[in-house]
Amino acid sequence: MVMQEVELRKGPWLEEEDEQLASAVAVLGERRWDALAKASGLRRSGKSCRLRWMNYLRPNLKHGNISAEEERVIIELHEKWGNKWSRIARRLPGRTDNEIKNYWRSYLKRNHLVLDKGCLNRDMNNTSGNTSLTSECGMASPCSTDDGCFLFKDEIFGPSGDSSDALEILSLTRSPYETRLTEWMSNWPPDHIRKTEPKDEYYDEFYTPEWINGDSTWEFSLWDGE
DNA sequence: AACTTGTCCAACCGCGCTTGA
DNA sequence: CTCAAGCGCGGTTGGACAAGT
CATH class of the missing domain: 1.10.10.60 (Homeodomain-like)
Structure with a gap:
């Protein structure tokens, strides 16, 4: 048979x-x-x-929009671990690796592309470690990207060296995504700040809030200099 | 109103690791 | 020890829907 x-x-x-x-x-x-x-x-x-x-x-799955706090966790953990979606998902109860992966690829990557047009550049020759705004598009932008580059709030400086200038410049753009991003950036908590001076390899240390499993210290590779 | 383009997200695919016979 | 099946993970695809022209 x-x-x-x-x-x-x-x-x-x-x-x-x-x-x-x-x-x-x-x-x-x-x-x-x-x-x-x-x-x-x-x-x-x-x-x-x-x-x-x-x-x-599966029970206890969250369906719906990623919250600002979840977004922050995703960004920080992606910065630390890269595309380890399942690992990141374990830090976000109720979220799946697929959901996080999709979120990253659509929302954050889109922001990266938008901001590429906005042309935020880190001046790699700037020994002060400050990030400058230039007229050329570069890899650095105030959001995480697949390239693993990321700028934090206190790394962004306008022409006067004041980070509020940069935020103001960004807010002049018309895209709702850019508006959302600048709003999001301006709401970063005060404890999410760079604790150390930038090193040559742009390897900084941050203290982050308690909400990541009680760990108090995280390290992030912000810029690989490529 | 019709068509095109962009975005989101569920689901599939392929690969590599683990497990158990 | 070996090997096949099971499993998990990350990358990719395609359809539905929304927004733009």
Whole structure:
């Protein structure tokens, strides 16, 4: 007798599939996804079932907008760990790696591109360590990027050397995204400040609020000089 | 109103690591 | 010890919807 392969379904999940999956997980637990997929009667791969459960059906998941505080955690942890989405997600209860990854790629990357047009540049020859605003587009911008570059509030200086100048310049732009970003930057807490003078390799130390698991000291590689 | 372009996000894919027979 | 299956992770895709022209 020839075993007939059941063609697996792909694409968006139906409500009844969700219910079937939830029932199966309730009985069998969150493991052996291939076996669970078969036992549940779903025409889905175990991998697909796991993904659906982890990213959508799992209890205590938060659905909805990323809060300002969550955003700050994402930015800081990405600066520290890079694209370790699952690791970052573990610091944000209720958020999935997929959600964070999507958020990063769309929202923050978009801000980076917007601000590239705004042309914020760090002057690498500036021995004072201050960041200057120039008319040329560069990699440095006041948001995290896939390049791993990031400028903090106290690193941004306007022509007079005053960071408020820079924020004012940024606020002159018309894009709502830029407006949101400058608002966000101006709301950074006072304890999120650079504690050390910039080193040649732009490797600074920050104290951050208690909300990251009680750790008091973090280090960030802000600029690799490339 | 119709079409185009941009954005978001759920889901898929491929790869590498872990586990267990 | 070996190897296949299971699993987790990060990258990518594609469809739905919104915004712009």
